[in-house]
Amino acid sequence: MKLTALEIKQQQFEKSLRGYDPAEVQSYLNLIASEWEHMVGKIRELETQVDKMNNKLKHYERVEEALHETLQTAKSSAEEKLSGAKKEASIIREKAEMEAEAIIKDANQERREIRQSIIQLIDKREEIIRSIKSYLENTRESLDQFSDDERSLFTVPDQPEFISKKESRKSPAQKPEKSNLLKDSDIPGAERIDSIIDELD
Template identity: 30%
Template sequence: MITPIEIRQQTFKKALRGYDKEEVRAFLQALSQEWEQHLEAHRNLKEELEKVQAQFNTLKEVEDMLHKTLMQAEQSSKDTIENAKEKAELKIREAETTARDLVRQGMDQRSALQAEVEELTRQRDKVITQLQVFLKTQLDRISAIDLIELPPNTAQTPPPTTASSQDNFFDSEINGAENSSFEDIIEEL
């Protein structure tokens, strides 16, 4: 590459009837100045290109980092969603298991209560049957008492009873003061 200084210092051989030296020097000087301006512009453009290239590289690195960050965020988001789905499915399975256990316990309790109700019903029926038998026996005994002939009463006929005399009668019965024959009957029962 020719420099502006080389253009200025360029010399030519002298020839007969050659070019005008001053005119050639003026042309070379103008050419040298213009060439110097072009080289300066070229240097400026090269520096500008290097700055732009550095900015481009920086922006490219930022873009790559942003792309990586975006990909990581996307993957993290997918992982988070997947984890949330897995946790939700686990919670659902646990809830279903708990619900099945509760239903099973409820059914077991229901069966136990039904068995208990059935047992209580059998016991009630047994007690009722025993009471019926007992009461029938007692009624039969009472009927038998009605059939027994009482010895003739030689004592005077008691006066008609009033409510207060009946109470006295029952009080005396409770205390065991009168009618031992009635007590004998009750003992037989």
């Protein structure tokens, strides 16, 4: 049963011979009614505040739920981005490793080619040196031979008996036979001796 301040003020009591003083009772009822009215107003004010707090609480709950969803979305997005970044980094690393292997392979191949070229150049150098040495040796032998031939050509052998050109024109029966004379074939350049002797005469 709900009471109002007006109901408390208008409350009537039966009178008796030795009952309470009506004025005092009425004064007390007025006081109770006033307090009751104050308490009802306070209760309504508190109920209004409670409603506001409930509304705020619901708002905060919605905000919290939205934040939670946003956080979950951000977390999922971050995980996806992290996973994508890891995959991309793995791809970049694998590509870099492949490129590095290709570069090393090409460098090794180029190194082998350069080494082979150097070996060929060394062999060619040795071949050229051998050719030059052979040429120089042959040239020196030719010069030595030419020097010996020249010395023999311009040196007249010392003979006890010299056959002049006139005597050499005699018949074979008149030519003296000397066993110690050199043969033309034994003297280098003998084919030119006759012409030299003619010039001397």
